[in-house]
Each structure stands twice: as C-alpha cells, then as structure tokens.
Amino acid sequence: MNFIRFSDLCAQGRAQGQRVFIRADLNVPQDDSGAITEDTRIRASVPCIRMALDAGAAVMVTSHLGRPTEGAFKPEDSLAPVATRLAELLGQPVRLVADWVDGGFTVQPGEVVLLENCRLNVGEKKNKPELAAKLGKLCDIFVHDAFGTAHRAEGTTYGIAETAPIACAGPLLAAEMDAIAAALQAPKRPLLAIVAGSKVSTKLTILQALAKNVDGLIVGGGIANTFMLAAGLNIGKSLAEPDLVGEAQAVIKAMAARGAAVPIPTDVVTAKAFAADAPATVKKATEVADDDLILDIGPQTAALLAAQLKAAGTIVWNGPVGVFEFAAFENGTKVLAQAIAESSAFSIAGGGDTLAAIAKYGIEQQVGYISTGGGAFLEVLEGKTLPAFEVLARRAA
Ligand code: 3PG
Ligand code: MG
Numbered sequence: 109m110n111f112i113r114f115s116d117l118c119a120q121g122r123a124q125g126q127r128v129f130i131r132a133d134l135n136v137p138q139d140d141s142g143a144i145t146e147d148t149r150i151r152a153s154v155p156c157i158r159m160a161l162d163a164g165a166a167v168m169v170t171s172h173l174g175r176p177t178e179g180a181f182k183p184e185d186s187l188a189p190v191a192t193r194l195a196e197l198l199g200q201p202v203r204l205v206a207d208w209v210d211g212g213f214t215v216q217p218g219e220v221v222l223l224e225n226c227r228l229n230v231g232e233k234k235n236k237p238e239l240a241a242k243l244g245k246l247c248d249i250f251v252h253d254a255f256g257t258a259h260r261a262e263g264t265t266y267g268i269a270e271t272a273p274i275a276c277a278g279p280l281l282a283a284e285m286d287a288i289a290a291a292l293q294a295p296k297r298p299l300l301a302i303v304a305g306s307k308v309s310t311k312l313t314i315l316q317a318l319a320k321n322v323d324g325l326i327v328g329g330g331i332a333n334t335f336m337l338a339a340g341l342n343i344g345k346s347l348a349e350p351d352l353v354g355e356a357q358a359v360i361k362a363m364a365a366r367g368a369a370v371p372i373p374t375d376v377v378t379a380k381a382f383a384a385d386a387p388a389t390v391k392k393a394t395e396v397a398d399d400d401l402i403l404d405i406g407p408q409t410a411a412l413l414a415a416q417l418k419a420a421g422t423i424v425w426n427g428p429v430g431v432f433e434f435a436a437f438e439n440g441t442k443v444l445a446q447a448i449a450e451s452s453a454f455s456i457a458g459g460g461d462t463l464a465a466i467a468k469y470g471i472e473q474q475v476g477y478i479s480t481g482g483g484a485f486l487e488v489l490e491g492k493t494l495p496a497f498e499v500l501a502r503r504a505a
Contacts, residue, residue, distance in 0.1 A: 109285050109293075111500040112276035114156065114251045118163035122249075125217050127168065128160045129247035130278060131226075131264045133256035133480070134171035134190045144189050149256065152480050154197050156253040156278035157220060161198075166215040168247065169194075169202075170223035170264055171254065172232075179230045181206075191222045209242050232263040239263045244271025253278025258496035259484040266495050275503040280480065285497060287477035288488050291456040296421030297323055300453075302444065303489075304328025304427030305461070308335075308352045314426070316355075317491035319362045324420075325370045326413055328429025328440070332373060333402055335360070339372045341393055344400035371413060375406025377430065377437055388436035404430025405440035414447035423448055423455040425475075426489060428465045441465050449474035458485035 117123050132153040137145045144150070153169070160167045176185040188204055195202040198220065205213045206224040215221045226232055231239035240263055244250070250272035252258070257265050258281065269275040277285060291299075301322045303311055308331050318325055327335045333348035338356035360370050373393050378400040379386035390406050405413070417423060425448060432441035448455050449471040457466060458479030466472055479485040487494060 109289050109497060109501060110504050111282070111285065111497070112274065112504045113282050114249070114253075114276045114278050115159065115282070117249065117274070117276060118159055121163075123160060123163035123165045126165050126248040127215065127246065128165040128249045128251060129243075129268065129272065130156055130160065130167065130169045130251045131254045131257070131268070132156070132169055132171045132278075133254035134169075134187065134194075135173055135256065136190065138189065142184060142189055144193055147193055149480060150190060150193050151197060152280055153253060154194075156251060156280060157194075157198065159279060160251070161218060161220065164217050165249075166217045167220045168215055168223055169220060170226045172227040172257065172262075172264075173225045174227075176225060176227050178228060178232060181228055185225050185228060187222055187225050194220075194222065208246075209239065211246060226264040227262075229263060235261055235263050235267040237267070240267025240271050243268035244273075247272055248274065250275045251278045252276070252496050252500060253280045255281050255284040255479070255481045255484055255496075257484065258284070258481065258494040259487040259492070261495035266499055269496070269499040269503060275500060277500055281496065283477070284479060284481065287456050287479070290454055291422055291424050291477075292321065292488070296454060298420050299422040299424070300324040300326060300417060300420045301424040301489075302326040302328065302427065302429065304331055304429045306330040306347060308349050308356060311486075312352065312355055314486065314489045315359050316362075318424070318489065319359045319368075320366075320491075322424070323368050324416060325359070325363060325368070326416075326429070326444075327370060328405065328427060331427075332405070332429070335370060336372060336393065336402075341372070342396050342398070343402055344378070344396045344398050346396075346400070346402040371409075371416075373405045373409040374412070375408045376402045377404035377406055377439070378402055379436070382431075384434040384436070386436070403434070403437040407439060407443075410440045410443040414443050417444060417447040417453070418451045420451055420453040423451065423453045424489065425455060425457040426459045426462055426486070428461050432465055432468065442469055445469040445471055458482075
C-alpha cells in the first residue's frame, strides 16, 4: 500500500510550525454519567499527537463520539470528557473548541486543541463538498489516524483528505495498514484464518473472501455448527443457521478446489443448557445427541488446530471458538490463543470478543498486531478497500 507517512514528514522537518489536523478515533464507551469506561482508543491516539507536538506543529485533533444528530448539539455528544483524559495522558492542557468549521480559533505550535465532535457538523456523514472544502482550509497537513473509522467516507475521514494541501497516515493507521498488507496481501504461507462467532450470516462475505486466499479456514462458535451441519453431522439444539448450509458447503468446496481446507471439529464440548454451571461433556462430533448444545471444540480438535497454527506462516484471528466466558467451555479458545502466542507466524487479531480473549489469556505481547478497528477490521477481512486507504493512496501518487 502506497501512502504518505506522517512520521516521514516529521522526520523531514515538514511539520515544523505547520497547522496539523489529526482525525483520531476517540469514540470511547461511556457510562450514564458520561464517564469514560474504557480509554484504549484515547491512549492509542497519543503517539500521533505527541509526534506532531515534537515536530513543532500546531495541533488540532477531532473525532466523532457516538452517532449524534448533525447541527443539534446535546451535552452528551461532547468530547469534553475525552479532552480531560487526553490532557492527563499528554501532561499538557487540551482546549476544547466548539463551532470550529469556519475557523475563528487559534492554535499555536506546541499547543493541542480538541475540535468538538465532528459528527455535529452539518454534512459530515454524507461528506458534503461544502464542508470538505472548509475542512481542508483549516490545515496545512491532514493526518488520518482513525483506523476504527477508516471504513467510513465522511467529511473528516475522506473529504478533508481530498481538500487538504497534504494528506497522510498517522502512526496508528500506518501500523494497521502495514499489518493488513503483511497478513493479507503478501502473507508468509501457510496463511490460516480463524473466523468464529455466532452467525454465518454476519460473516458470510468474510468467509467467502478468505476462502479465495487462505490455506486453512478454521471456523468456530455458531459458525462451526452450521459447517458441521453442512458436513452432515447432527448438532442437536446448537445455535446454527440451517438455511445457510448451502453457502457453507460452497465455501468448503471453494477451499477444496484450491487444495485448502475447512477443518470440521472431530470432537466437541456439549451441555444440556447454556449456563456457566451446566455440566460439560466431551463427545465425538458424530455422537452429539438431539438435546445437546455444542459450546466449544473438543480437546482433540483443539490440539490438531493448535499444531496447524504453530506451523503457520501467517494467522488472521477473528472470534473465539467457544463460549470462553464460561470456564467449562473455554478450553478451545485458550488452547488456540496459546498456540497463536507460541507460533512464529505473524498474527493479526481483531474484533471485540477476540480482544477480550487476548486480554483474558494475557497474550497481547505475543500477537503480531492487535487491530483497534471493529467494523473497519471486518471490512478488511471482507476484501474491501477501505475509503481511507483509497484516498490516502491517491494523495500519495
Ligand atoms: C467504532 O466504534 O467502531 C468506530 O468508532 C466507528 O463508529 P461508527 O460505526 O459510528 O462509524
Ligand atoms: Mg455515547
């Protein structure tokens, strides 16, 4: 992927004294009082802001928060709590500026201003040209550092990238782009993907896209149950989508035609009820009873998949393979997580539940790259070119 890196501009002294506009993803969860409950995204945005400050830039940062109505400010839409947290992390004041689209505010080199929730600006969502033109005039350099929003073509994620004098990728976005290129464009083989989750329907396009590229497609959760049905196995009353069995068979067939495989579990962990204290039983995949719920892959399947993961060149991981929140049904996810950690493969992981599993098993340091994107990461796996990647490549040409 070809794009201008903000780090290069800074190293060349080209950000010195310049007005730098950073689009970050500071869309953090909040409780009912507005207090931030999880600040990963704010912390992930700090290196870019610091890079700009160290380079002598006058720094403007903005983000969306939630999905507010354009032109109708409500107190809960405000980035004020984010400004406070960002100031703590940076160790310097962060001034919050409202109604900023037409300029009229000052920012000096060495200073950081946080521009109020960009989704309050009329025209942001639909990327109206009038708004994009104004945004471009606010800065000398536009820095896209919001991977979480890279799948949106909005005013501050796309329009400004077309109108600003220079448009480049910040360190967080660049790291995502590099990791994605390493995992999906020029992967060291074998390339294995784990796609797990409750429904085939929500990840069908991902399964279809990966079936054209990966050497092994490990399915888990309700998705695996539908694939087991497709393989002619009884899954009892397990969560599945029988109407998608044909699609699952098509994926298996497409993989087989390339000499690749979708490993179907040979053993499973079952229970009679979906509960943390439900007695767990390990069974052969061929012996599932009509009143059984499959809640995890079995130990034999986990060991086989772990061996494949350890021998992989590249691993893409999206989704836990069992109900890992319950101790009795966490073994599959835990064994695969440990295999990924021990594997010399380059691994990239993303998606809310996946991050929770990584945190639970403490393997953050052993995963090659952990994506900060939710929907954006899934769209990458679907094989789409994200609007942010497209526009930054065009501006680098
Ligand atoms: C997210 O939370 O996934 C990103 O911040 C994108 O938010 P959006 O789905 O409202 O565009
Ligand atoms: Mg909110």
